[in-house]
Amino acid sequence: MAITEEPPLELTTGSAPAIADRPLGVLTRPQGSVGWRSWLFTVDHKRIGIMYGAAALVFFVIGGIEALFIRLQLAQPNGTVLGADLYNQVFTMHGVTMIFLVAMPLGAAFANYLIPIQIGARDVAFPRLNAFSFWCFLGGAIFINTSWVLGGAPDGGWFAYAPNTGVLFSPTNGLDFFAIGLQITGIASLVSAINLIVTVVNLRAPGMTWFKMPVFTWMMLVVQVLLLFAIPVITVALVLLIFDRLYDANFFNVAEGADPLLWEHLFWIFGHPEVYILILPAFGVISEIIPVFSRKPIFGYPFMVFSGIAIGFMGWGVWAHHMFASGIGPISVAAFSISTMFIAVPTGVKILNWLATMYGGRLRFTTPMLFAVGVVSMFTIGGLSGVTHAVSPADTQQTDTYYIVAHFHYVIFGGVILGLFGGMYFWWPKVFGHMLNEKWGKLNFWTMLIGFNLTFGPMHLLGLQGMSRRIQTYSSGQGFDFWNLVSTIGSFVIALSVLIFVMNIWLSKRNAPNLPPPGPDPWDGRSLEWSTASPTPEHNFDYVPDIESLDDFWHRKWGEDENGRIVRLASAAEIAQDGSRTGVHLPSPSYWPIVAATGLPLIGYGLIFNLWLSALGGAVLLGAIYGWIMEPADDPDAGHGHGDEHDDEHGDDGPDDEAPAAETEEVAPVG
Amino acid sequence: MSAARRRPGWARLGILVAALALLATACGDKPLDTMDPAGPEAQSIKDLIVPIFIIAGIVFVLVQGAVIALWWKFRVDEPEDPADERPGTYADDEFPDQVHGNLNLEIAWTIIPTVLLAVISVFTLITLFDLDGVDAADDDLRITVVGQQWWWEFQYHLDGNTDTPPDFVTANEMVIPVDQQVPLLITSRDVIHSFWIPRLNGKQDAVPGSEFEWVVEASEIGDFAGQCTEFCGLSHGYMRMFTNAVEPAEFEAWAAEQVQSAPLLDEADEGFEGQQVFLANCASCHIITGVTSHVDADGDNLADVDTWDVYDGANKIVDPAILTAGVAPNLTHLMSRNTYAGSFFDLYDDDGNVNRAELEEWVFNAPEQKPNNPENRQGMTSFVGVLTAEQLDDVVDYLETLE
Ligand code: HEA
Numbered sequence A: 001m002a003i004t005e006e007p008p009l010e011l012t013t014g015s016a017p018a019i020a021d022r023p024l025g026v027l028t029r030p031q032g033s034v035g036w037r038s039w040l041f042t043v044d045h046k047r048i049g050i051m052y053g054a055a056a057l058v059f060f061v062i063g064g065i066e067a068l069f070i071r072l073q074l075a076q077p078n079g080t081v082l083g084a085d086l087y088n089q090v091f092t093m094h095g096v097t098m099i100f101l102v103a104m105p106l107g108a109a110f111a112n113y114l115i116p117i118q119i120g121a122r123d124v125a126f127p128r129l130n131a132f133s134f135w136c137f138l139g140g141a142i143f144i145n146t147s148w149v150l151g152g153a154p155d156g157g158w159f160a161y162a163p164n165t166g167v168l169f170s171p172t173n174g175l176d177f178f179a180i181g182l183q184i185t186g187i188a189s190l191v192s193a194i195n196l197i198v199t200v201v202n203l204r205a206p207g208m209t210w211f212k213m214p215v216f217t218w219m220m221l222v223v224q225v226l227l228l229f230a231i232p233v234i235t236v237a238l239v240l241l242i243f244d245r246l247y248d249a250n251f252f253n254v255a256e257g258a259d260p261l262l263w264e265h266l267f268w269i270f271g272h273p274e275v276y277i278l279i280l281p282a283f284g285v286i287s288e289i290i291p292v293f294s295r296k297p298i299f300g301y302p303f304m305v306f307s308g309i310a311i312g313f314m315g316w317g318v319w320a321h322h323m324f325a326s327g328i329g330p331i332s333v334a335a336f337s338i339s340t341m342f343i344a345v346p347t348g349v350k351i352l353n354w355l356a357t358m359y360g361g362r363l364r365f366t367t368p369m370l371f372a373v374g375v376v377s378m379f380t381i382g383g384l385s386g387v388t389h390a391v392s393p394a395d396t397q398q399t400d401t402y403y404i405v406a407h408f409h410y411v412i413f414g415g416v417i418l419g420l421f422g423g424m425y426f427w428w429p430k431v432f433g434h435m436l437n438e439k440w441g442k443l444n445f446w447t448m449l450i451g452f453n454l455t456f457g458p459m460h461l462l463g464l465q466g467m468s469r470r471i472q473t474y475s476s477g478q479g480f481d482f483w484n485l486v487s488t489i490g491s492f493v494i495a496l497s498v499l500i501f502v503m504n505i506w507l508s509k510r511n512a513p514n515l516p517p518p519g520p521d522p523w524d525g526r527s528l529e530w531s532t533a534s535p536t537p538e539h540n541f542d543y544v545p546d547i548e549s550l551d552d553f554w555h556r557k558w559g560e561d562e563n564g565r566i567v568r569l570a571s572a573a574e575i576a577q578d579g580s581r582t583g584v585h586l587p588s589p590s591y592w593p594i595v596a597a598t599g600l601p602l603i604g605y606g607l608i609f610n611l612w613l614s615a616l617g618g619a620v621l622l623g624a625i626y627g628w629i630m631e632p633a634d635d636p637d638a639g640h641g642h643g644d645e646h647d648d649e650h651g652d653d654g655p656d657d658e659a660p661a662a663e664t665e666e667v668a669p670v671g
Numbered sequence B: 001m002s003a004a005r006r007r008p009g010w011a012r013l014g015i016l017v018a019a020l021a022l023l024a025t026a027c028g029d030k031p032l033d034t035m036d037p038a039g040p041e042a043q044s045i046k047d048l049i050v051p052i053f054i055i056a057g058i059v060f061v062l063v064q065g066a067v068i069a070l071w072w073k074f075r076v077d078e079p080e081d082p083a084d085e086r087p088g089t090y091a092d093d094e095f096p097d098q099v100h101g102n103l104n105l106e107i108a109w110t111i112i113p114t115v116l117l118a119v120i121s122v123f124t125l126i127t128l129f130d131l132d133g134v135d136a137a138d139d140d141l142r143i144t145v146v147g148q149q150w151w152w153e154f155q156y157h158l159d160g161n162t163d164t165p166p167d168f169v170t171a172n173e174m175v176i177p178v179d180q181q182v183p184l185l186i187t188s189r190d191v192i193h194s195f196w197i198p199r200l201n202g203k204q205d206a207v208p209g210s211e212f213e214w215v216v217e218a219s220e221i222g223d224f225a226g227q228c229t230e231f232c233g234l235s236h237g238y239m240r241m242f243t244n245a246v247e248p249a250e251f252e253a254w255a256a257e258q259v260q261s262a263p264l265l266d267e268a269d270e271g272f273e274g275q276q277v278f279l280a281n282c283a284s285c286h287i288i289t290g291v292t293s294h295v296d297a298d299g300d301n302l303a304d305v306d307t308w309d310v311y312d313g314a315n316k317i318v319d320p321a322i323l324t325a326g327v328a329p330n331l332t333h334l335m336s337r338n339t340y341a342g343s344f345f346d347l348y349d350d351d352g353n354v355n356r357a358e359l360e361e362w363v364f365n366a367p368e369q370k371p372n373n374p375e376n377r378q379g380m381t382s383f384v385g386v387l388t389a390e391q392l393d394d395v396v397d398y399l400e401t402l403e
């Protein structure tokens, strides 16, 4: 190939030029691995994952409180809890918060923490970019929420249809915060997607081919590809909106000849892939949980992988099913109606393969298993109502009613939230070194399930009886009174469940010293992350593992005797890496990701209030970029001269990284 | 142990499903019920969706049944552990058959849903194309429906010619003859709204700059409630409307009344003072045919031009305020209607008397009755501090003469 020339690889460790260690002598890297500074400047994917998760849970409480206000306003006809304007702000911020600040970053938390240790890598491909992504997300999230005190929150609904979002109809700054803030969080999502894709493509452990990767990693890879293609489209739409609002461009001004459906197309070309960005992480999580607690391998692994890819790709061709009533014409409606229905096929394959995994298994209903099975059960309800939406003539009756509110809360809460809660219970010992309490966990699950069905089940009825969504008030005599009250009661049951979860976190932490440590592999897991110590050591693995099969770690613990019976080859404690190795080269912390991320909200505030603030933010960002580039590759006292992108991983460590394989050669591994 | 905890949730869900089935077919006081069609289009949609709900219900029962059956048949008890902090552990010999997959099963449960969805697709397409298109003759009644924050306007073209000015304009309530398909042209003056009379047909968005064809047809006489369903800003929740289906003869009589102009009163006539108050305060926004003359910058009377002609370059309205507030409900025959202000308020009480106190409150301080934003030229302004009690009394007296 001539297009890019590459020299032969030099694997010997030459002496690096002395200049590399201190190019300017002043831009050193922070030190220390404890204390708050170690979190502020970390580039460790595990800490970044924890911070994503913590932030998402905080916003979940915020979004949940907003939901409770919605339910209180709607508990009775002619409610007076919230006025119309405030109600519109609350439901908009509830939707934006839950989608962009809770569900997406919670998925990112799992991805960041687990992908490297599931593929045998020491970190993500670009650790500083990873830190930048997190701080960018947090900056954008805080930026959007400051709108409450800086002129009012956005009030256009989460999909913010033009021309209602124009200055003429929405004169306050709320929608400026919406458009700019989502661009900032979009940058975080996009950078993170590139980072994680490169990590999976390039940094898998030796021998881990594509079809030896865990289903979770596969689903996260599909999600990152979806983000890569979807975020730029919403970015263009938000740029056009900001041009309209701040600079009087006329992209959505109907009086100047604009077509308001342009926004609808752009938003949903992003928005429909977005819904699979939400659900696929949860599908990946329960694909890891169900096999462990059935004590069987996942049924039909290749079909699970391909169905996830199919869902991700097919999602690109169905966006206008959100526009069946908007006048796009019967031919387009027919095309999108049919293509939408058929996404049920790969989704059904997933449902049935999970059930088949459970079939004939030894089912132990631990808390993570309860959540996983709950997803299978509840998501199916939401999926089926989705198919009824795909029946386009019926959708013209159901769209923009509480029937659709039921659909998407069953798929999002019943799929995403339940799934990720199950993932938290499953991986908590790996992340924190102790378990969440099972009794409290089961109480959390059952109250959540009951509350969830009490809240959103009645919405199917309300929608079919004609209750519109996004209305702040309804009258008695319309038949909506009883079920709205039931729904409101259910939402407070969910709040109780969330409180139980928070209490479980605190109590489990407090009681952990009195209990035996869970060890590296508390559940007899199948994938690679269970082969290293708990909590995960900073360097992940003492030695980069050599992978020979799907569920390689499991096959090193269990083999088959001459009668075909499964026998233990070794205990997890014997073969798991204990994390005791020292001197492993790792990327150093860095000041610049958080500095760079600070510049973006300043630019945003400047665009809204005063351009000098934008200049300040731009200066901060540019300075951070220069600092980032000129920063030495490593802590200057670390004694290494390598780049921080792990390009020398195998060259440096070489065969020393291989775990001893002799023990398993005597017995043929299962499968 | 866990079985006892499971039952309440499942039982409740079962009750919900049963309730859904019952209520979906029961008649009740549910004016917006999508499952209670009163016209052929809504009936077609119901006929399409009920079998699909049944199919979905069967799939639901199969999946939930499978989950419960798997739980029942393959669950194993938790090991005895005093601390109950090490759940999920298995004995070394506790392994089921390690089945990795079955190609025939995968093929089966890929093909079966595909076939099922193919069948559903066929019926969907049949209904979709059946509902598309207009059966009415070219000279049958057509109505242009205009959404505006936060109420609906109806422009009647009795001879079906939508290229000429309407015969008359009314608001909030659309009267149609029963058993006749009435084509609609749906559009908007400001943001996207959605026109929906659930017992007659599904929704069609009202998109500014576009005119979309839709139809309504009623098979029975009655008042059919509607609601704007696309979020359109502050008072989206208060943007309702009605379709009144009447006998054709009654429709003809009603239309004959609606084309009449209101008289321009002399000083000696009853209601003269009220008309003067109206002309001084209300005529900048409202039209009463025969009384007001609302013109744009080029001198064209807005009532005489098609909605979107005002956006032609040569005839552009100068003041954008008019875009949202300048075209207010036509009040020529206000008293012939039953509701007002986005059909959120009743004009008459149960005894057939005018709700005069409410109407006075509305005229005096509309933003207090229904969220409006007149400072941003959205909705009706407040006359607190503008109208005296006597003037308010006069103008409402005058409104009551607008039969
Ligand atoms: C996690 C998020 C998520 C997921 C996974 C889905 C999944 C699906 N969604 Fe949903 N959807 C949303 C989130 C999601 N959706 C949101 C947020 C909105 C509204 C946004 C807004 O307006 O604010 C929306 C809106 C929405 C609409 C627009 C309605 C309208 O506005 O008028 C439609 C229409 O087709 C639709 C369809 C579907 C379909 C067909 C699926 C399918 O993927 C589901 C397939 C799954 C199953 C079918 C169940 C399992 C399958 C089997 C057991 C096999 C057998 C089944 C059959 C034979 C049917 N969705």
Ligand code: HEA
Pocket: A060, A061, A062, A063, A064, A065, A067, A068, A070, A071, A091, A092, A094, A095, A096, A098, A099, A102, A103, A156, A157, A158, A159, A405, A409, A412, A413, A417, A455, A469, A470, A471, A472, A491, A494, A495, A498, A499, A502
């Ligand atoms: C991830 C997505 C997600 C999640 C989880 C939820 C969760 C909930 N949603 Fe939401 N919802 C959306 C996404 C989501 N929603 C979207 C996208 C919309 C559309 C917005 C739009 O139209 O623009 C919407 C709209 C929407 C509506 C329609 C509003 C309208 O159209 O007028 C309603 C109505 O009831 C509702 C209710 C709820 C409820 C009761 C919950 C509950 O499940 C929430 C429960 C959570 C809690 C209750 C946590 C609170 C916790 C505590 C209070 C404990 C305190 C603890 C400490 C302080 C330590 N949602």
Ligand code: CUA
Pocket: B147, B150, B192, B193, B194, B228, B229, B230, B231, B232, B233, B236, B237, B239
């Ligand atoms: Cu008009 Cu909502």
Ligand SMILES: [Cu+2]
Pocket: A271, A272, A275, A318, A319, A321, A322
């Ligand atoms: Cu979609």
